[in-house]
Amino acid sequence: MDELDLLKKDWSKQQGNYPKLTYDQIYKMIWKRSNSIVKWIFYISIIELLAATILNIVFSGDKYWEDIEKYNLEGTITILYVVSYIITFYFIFRFYRNYKRISTTDDASKLMNNILRTRKTVKYYITYVLISTGITVVGISVYMILNHSNTSADDISKYSFEAIDWVKFIGASALVLTVFLGLIWLFYRLLYGILLKKLHKNYKELKKLEM
Amino acid sequence: MEKELEHQFVSNLERDQNIVHKICRIYTNDQASHNDLFQEVTIQLWKAYPKFRGDSKFSTWMYRVALNTAITLYRKKKRGIQTQDYDTVHFRIKVEEYDDETEQRLSLMYNAVKELNDIDKALVFLYLEDKNYKEISETMGISEVNARVKMNRVKTKLKKILNP
Numbered sequence: 001m002d003e004l005d006l007l008k009k010d011w012s013k014q015q016g017n018y019p020k021l022t023y024d025q026i027y028k029m030i031w032k033r034s035n036s037i038v039k040w041i042f043y044i045s046i047i048e049l050l051a052a053t054i055l056n057i058v059f060s061g062d063k064y065w066e067d068i069e070k071y072n073l074e075g076t077i078t079i080l081y082v083v084s085y086i087i088t089f090y091f092i093f094r095f096y097r098n099y100k101r102i103s104t105t106d107d108a109s110k111l112m113n114n115i116l117r118t119r120k121t122v123k124y125y126i127t128y129v130l131i132s133t134g135i136t137v138v139g140i141s142v143y144m145i146l147n148h149s150n151t152s153a154d155d156i157s158k159y160s161f162e163a164i165d166w167v168k169f170i171g172a173s174a175l176v177l178t179v180f181l182g183l184i185w186l187f188y189r190l191l192y193g194i195l196l197k198k199l200h201k202n203y204k205e206l207k208k209l210e211m
Numbered sequence: 212m213e214k215e216l217e218h219q220f221v222s223n224l225e226r227d228q229n230i231v232h233k234i235c236r237i238y239t240n241d242q243a244s245h246n247d248l249f250q251e252v253t254i255q256l257w258k259a260y261p262k263f264r265g266d267s268k269f270s271t272w273m274y275r276v277a278l279n280t281a282i283t284l285y286r287k288k289k290r291g292i293q294t295q296d297y298d299t300v301h302f303r304i305k306v307e308e309y310d311d312e313t314e315q316r317l318s319l320m321y322n323a324v325k326e327l328n329d330i331d332k333a334l335v336f337l338y339l340e341d342k343n344y345k346e347i348s349e350t351m352g353i354s355e356v357n358a359r360v361k362m363n364r365v366k367t368k369l370k371k372i373l374n375p
Binding site: 003004006007008010011012015018019020021022023026027029030 | 217220221222224225228229232233236249250253254257313316317320321324335338339340341366369373
């Protein structure tokens, strides 16, 4: 086929027209995989913060703040917000540091250390989210129960609980809370689990090379 | 030990990088995907490198691993949404000595190759690289007879694309 021969001739003429990468550029590519995974962990943490902030603004309209003022909780709530944002920002900063560190690493054993560190940071982060959510939910429930009875219920006798009702009530609340936290945990397992698994695979490959 | 392996690998790849660039040119349509594929091939080569025993030439081994990577990646992409813009400018660099008519024939031909499927592209690539059927069969992991038959089919396909 003439066309194919023409193409072949042209193909061999193109030899000199390809990009030329340097030794260093190729060397860096070997490490890039972990780099992009850690980059995604960093991005996801930022997206998460943005989503949480937007949800917060959407759901906490004027009514929400009126209620808070009614119960004299402005101070406590503000402090809680500030603390939670500081902690979240701290984690984002850690994710960013991990990302930067991995993208500049050119040594296998250091890279392995960094991968381990990133995995740990993610685990700490998930633990923090679970514990803080748990405490907040329990705190709000306890506060509501304590306040409800002496502010808005007019017919207290109707609501008076026997000891057994209290046990039932607390049991049910604990169950709901567990399911709720379980769902959050599952969500994070899915979100970060895939990335962490890939990182771990990369780590194992590096370790094999090390031996 | 590992440092030495790394150095060996990177030097080899630096020397023979043209092979990977050429494969990228056959399988991708723009500079960004060219770079992505180059990087992916580099990672796959590096992963497979400890298994490279040196009983074939580094470049021969590279053809096999790099083509496999390109083919696998191309398959994965196909399952998703496929967007293609034919950027012939990137794909073919003009060589001054041709007249307009030859230029045009070449351009049509390069576009025709782009329309082939992943396996056929690999065959054409090896053919353009002036590999004989024995080498093609070894690289692709098929028999020599099969390689011949396949190559003939590809030629027919190309003809059909050029003269529909």
